[in-house]
Amino acid sequence: xxxxxxxxSTLSVQxxxxxxxxxxxxxxxxNYFPWYKQELGKRPQLIIDIRSNVGEKKDQRIAVTLNKTxxxxxxxxxxxxxxxxxxxxxxxxxxxKSTFGDGTTLTVKP
Amino acid sequence: DSGVxxxxxxxxxxxxxxxxxxxxxxxxxxxxxxxQQSLDQGLQFLIQYYNGEERAKGNILERFSAQQxxxxxxxxxxxxxxxxxxxxxxxxxxxxxxGDREKLFFGSGTQLSVL
Numbered sequence: 001x002x003x004x005x006x007x008x009s010t011l012s013v014q015x016x017x018x019x020x021x022x023x024x025x026x027x028x029x030x031n032y033f034p035w036y037k038q039e040l041g042k043r044p045q046l047i048i049d050i051r052s053n054v055g056e057k058k059d060q061r062i063a064v065t066l067n068k069t070x071x072x073x074x075x076x077x078x079x080x081x082x083x084x085x086x087x088x089x090x091x092x093x094x095x096x097k098s099t100f101g102d103g104t105t106l107t108v109k110p
Numbered sequence: 111d112s113g114v115x116x117x118x119x120x121x122x123x124x125x126x127x128x129x130x131x132x133x134x135x136x137x138x139x140x141x142x143x144x145x146q147q148s149l150d151q152g153l154q155f156l157i158q159y160y161n162g163e164e165r166a167k168g169n170i171l172e173r174f175s176a177q178q179x180x181x182x183x184x185x186x187x188x189x190x191x192x193x194x195x196x197x198x199x200x201x202x203x204x205x206x207x208x209g210d211r212e213k214l215f216f217g218s219g220t221q222l223s224v225l
Contacts, residue, residue, distance in 0.1 A: 032213075034210075034212075036216075043216040043217065043218050043219060045216070046213050096204075096206055097155070098212065098214060100153045101152070
């Protein structure tokens with residue numbers, strides 16, 4: 001089955017800096033890669049996603065890149081703000097099954 | 111609000127007991143997923159249903175079972191509960207028809223405490 005590895009497990013940045021979270025997957029059949037943000041005590045929510053036929057997607061301060069050959073994808077957050085502090089999960093989806101990474105706890109220091 | 115409704119929000123019970131968690135998916139979504147999240151842990155996939163049929167199974171214990179009903183709501187049954195079953199249980203739904211129609215919408219979760 002699919003295996004998703006996510007790094008780093010914790011990330012601390014200064015407000016205004018950029019943050020990058022990386023994930024690798026094992027199953028080349030995975031064709032959809034969403035990212036979810038989970039604030040403390042709340043439900044995970046989709047923040048950005050990318051399909052396997054696209055290399056990069058951007059939405060304001062958030063971008064995701066995908067390298068199908070290397071089987072890795074990354075989340076980039078620019079100009080970080082304290083409200084970006086949360087746990088971020090990547091996922092790889094194949095045939096309707098989402099396999100999640102273990103999550104990255106991002107702390108943005110004011 | 112994601113449109114996914116989970117009840118109850120909190121559940122406190124004793125070891126050895128049985129509980130049922132309920133989930134109503136977003137209107138129009140055919141797939142329902144159940145995830146377990148222990149303290150400071152990731153999202154552990156338990157099971158997925160699509161239009162009433164089991165579609166995928168994760169690390170779900172034999173003491174746990176689930177089903178999806180004709181009206182598409184789903185129930186997760188946890189029996190012979192142990193202390194280690196204490197966790198936040200999320201339900202999520204999606205259209206379930208491939209590609210980005212697999213994006214998940216999560217409910218607010220049921221916090222289960224086994225004492």
